[in-house]
Amino acid sequence: MRCFPGERMVTAVSNLVLEFCRLLVTDPDVADRFHMAAQELVENLVKYSSGEQVSLTAEVISEGGDAVLQLVAKNHSTEEQLQAVERKLRELTSASDPVEFYDRLIREAAPYAEGSGLGLARIRAEGEFDMDYTIDGTELTISVRASVHPPKA
Amino acid sequence: MDMLSIDEVNVESFQIKAAAEGERLNLRLSGTGDMVAVAHLKRCLEQARASLKSRIFTQLLVDIRALYLLNSSCIKTMVHFIYLNLEEGPGVPIEFVVDEKVTWQPRALAALKRLAPKHVTITSKAG
Numbered sequence: 250m251r252c253f254p255g256e257r258m259v260t261a262v263s264n265l266v267l268e269f270c271r272l273l274v275t276d277p278d279v280a281d282r283f284h285m286a287a288q289e290l291v292e293n294l295v296k297y298s299s300g301e302q303v304s305l306t307a308e309v310i311s312e313g314g315d316a317v318l319q320l321v322a323k324n325h326s327t328e329e330q331l332q333a334v335e336r337k338l339r340e341l342t343s344a345s346d347p348v349e350f351y352d353r354l355i356r357e358a359a360p361y362a363e364g365s366g367l368g369l370a371r372i373r374a375e376g377e378f379d380m381d382y383t384i385d386g387t388e389l390t391i392s393v394r395a396s397v398h399p400p401k402a
Numbered sequence: 403m404d405m406l407s408i409d410e411v412n413v414e415s416f417q418i419k420a421a422a423e424g425e426r427l428n429l430r431l432s433g434t435g436d437m438v439a440v441a442h443l444k445r446c447l448e449q450a451r452a453s454l455k456s457r458i459f460t461q462l463l464v465d466i467r468a469l470y471l472l473n474s475s476c477i478k479t480m481v482h483f484i485y486l487n488l489e490e491g492p493g494v495p496i497e498f499v500v501d502e503k504v505t506w507q508p509r510a511l512a513a514l515k516r517l518a519p520k521h522v523t524i525t526s527k528a529g
Contacts, residue, residue, distance in 0.1 A: 260415070260436045260471070281506040288473050292437060352516055358478060359485035359517065362444075365478040375509055 251304040256295055263288040266307050266320065273309055273318065274397045282376045283307075283318060286393050289368035290322040297334065299387075300325030309399065319394040325387045334389060337369065338382045347373040408449040411442040418446050427459040432468035435476040443476055447483040454487070454494050462494055467501040467529045472510050484518050496522050501529035 250265070252258055266287035270280035287305065294303040303324040310317050326334070344350035351374035354367055369391070373380050378393040406427070411418035416439035417432045427450060435443070453459055464480075466472065487493060498514070500507035508524050515522045 256437050260434055260438075263471070278505045281504075284471065285506060285510070288436065288471060292473060292475070295437075352513060355478075355481055355513055355517055359481050360489075362482055365475045367474040367478055371474050371477070375513075 250306070251302055253302060259288065259291045259295055262291045262305060266305070269307050270318065273399055275400045276398065279318075279395070279397055282378070282395070283320065286320055286372045286376050286378060289372050290320060290391060290393070293368055293391075294322055294324045297326050297330050297389075298324035299327050299330070309397070315396050316399050317394050318397045319392055321390060321392045323388060323390045326389055328387070331384055331387065331389060335382075335384060337366070338380075338391070341370055341373060342380055342382065344373075347377075350374065407453055408446060411446055413438065413442065415439070416442060418442065420446070420450070422459070423463075425459055426461040426463055427453060428463045428465065430465045430468065434470050435466075435472040437473065437475065440473075440475045440479060444479045447479060451483065451486060454492050457492065460494055461497070463497045463499060465499040466507055466511070467499060467504070467527065469507070472507075477510065477513070480514055481517060484514060484522065488518055488521060493521065498522065498524045500524060500526050502526035503529060 250262060263284055267280055267284040270283045274280055291305055294305070306321040308319055310319055341350065351370040354370050358364065358366060372378055372393055376393070378395050380391065380393050382389065382391045406420050406422060408420040410420065415434045415436070419430045421428045429446065429450060450462065454462060484496065487496065498511050500511065508526065511524050515524055
């Protein structure tokens with residue numbers, strides 16, 4: 250799905266992902282985890298995009314005989330924003346304990362009324378997803394994925 | 403603003419209802435806790451904190467059973483509220499009520515319990 254980065258689109262897009270997942274997986278808990286991840290990814294797209302369009306792809310791919318459900322978020326950002334997000338993503342994806350990392354961010358953010366900065370860490374800690382990212386020029390791509398069990402046809 | 407000094411929130415996608423039950427303040431959240439909801443939740447919790455600080459209430463219950471989604475900005479707003487409750491008072495116990503059949507709800511709030519294990523409890527009830 251490709252659209253303008255508008256606040257009004259966020260929940261509509263994450264709800265579409267939820268419905269998509271419900272068709273593809275037997276466990277409603279897995280669909281809820283992807284719903285949360287989609288919400289956080291699309292909110293990030295809206296908050297940090299400097300381009301006119303952003304995109305979110307939800308797809309099932311086959312990997313070594315396993316079905317893997319994957320969300321891929323793409324947006325363009327300024328160099329300054331990309332440097333900041335790369336620092337965060339490098340730290341996040343290399344953290345050996347995602348829950349401990351998320352809890353640390355929460356403790357650090359707790360005294361401040363504004364800002365969050367918790368969304369991506371939440372995806373790893375609470376969603377238990379694998380996460381990857383690439384930066385190509387001004388384009389940031391973040392992907393999250395998990396093995397799923399599609400319903401039998 | 404009603405007698406509880408807490409404004410009811412009733413926008414299209416998000417609602418908060420406040421009610422007194424003895425010395426306990428109950429907040430019932432429903433709808434979608436997304437980017438639209440954050441400012442409303444923040445204002446409500448500021449008003450709730452003022453009521454709690456005035457010692458009108460000694461406990462807070464936050465019922466999220468009717469919530470469809472809770473984003474990280476809403477969680478962060480709750481984190482800040484819990485931080486202020488602990489650091490600046492009044493240090494009241496906070497009970498979150500989740501739907502026993504909705505697995506994402508306790509999972510989303512688990513970080514709040516880890517932040518303040520002595521003050522935050524999570525209770526599962528029928529939706």
